[in-house]
Amino acid sequence: MHIYFCGSIRGGRQDVEVYQRIVKKLQTYGKVLTEHVSHAEVSEKGEDAVLDGDKAIHDRDVEWLASSDVIVAEVTQPSLGVGYELGRAVAMNKRILCLFRPSSGRVLSAMIRGADCRTESSVFKVLDYTEEEVEVILEKYFGELTKN
Numbered sequence: 001m002h003i004y005f006c007g008s009i010r011g012g013r014q015d016v017e018v019y020q021r022i023v024k025k026l027q028t029y030g031k032v033l034t035e036h037v038s039h040a041e042v043s044e045k046g047e048d049a050v051l052d053g054d055k056a057i058h059d060r061d062v063e064w065l066a067s068s069d070v071i072v073a074e075v076t077q078p079s080l081g082v083g084y085e086l087g088r089a090v091a092m093n094k095r096i097l098c099l100f101r102p103s104s105g106r107v108l109s110a111m112i113r114g115a116d117c118r119t120e121s122s123v124f125k126v127l128d129y130t131e132e133e134v135e136v137i138l139e140k141y142f143g144e145l146t147k148n
């Protein structure tokens with residue numbers, strides 16, 4: 001299974017440790033195409049874009065998105081890039097799980113919370129969670145997914 005993980009980079013790296021926990025668990029279910037999002041060395045500046053630039057990052061990520069079986073996004077730290085990826089993924093009829101931590105004190109965008117739905121061709125799910133239960137949440141989600 002190819003998994004695309006979305007998490008904030010230029011939107012702020014405050015949650016990178018949670019991303020690491022999520023990616024580690026996701027790797028037990030398949031190949032995480034965007035493992036770099038969880039790397040502590042990737043700063044708020046983004047990947048070392050000097051080599052190929054932002055266009056290369058964008059085009060590579062849209063290709064990975066298209067080739068993925070499921071998208072998992074940690075959406076607590078607001079990020080334009082993550083919002084964009086989710087919009088593109090919806091247009092591609094992908095299966096999407098968004099994870100949000102209400103304990104952050106933030107209120108999730110209506111454009112993400114309000115997108116929660118199931119249609120014939122796709123499923124967009126938003127789950128609230130606490131950091132301690134993140135592995136269990138993913139176990140439940142992927143347990144259901146592999147059943148269907």
Ligand SMILES: O=c1[nH]c(=O)n([C@H]2C[C@H](O)[C@@H](COP(=O)(O)O)O2)cc1CO
Nearest residue numbers: 006007008009010011046047079081082
């Ligand atoms: O260097 C990067 N590499 C990269 O893969 N991304 C993608 C993956 C992340 O899920 C998302 C983060 O967007 P943002 O940087 O706007 O927070 O965009 C974003 C950047 C920097 O914008």
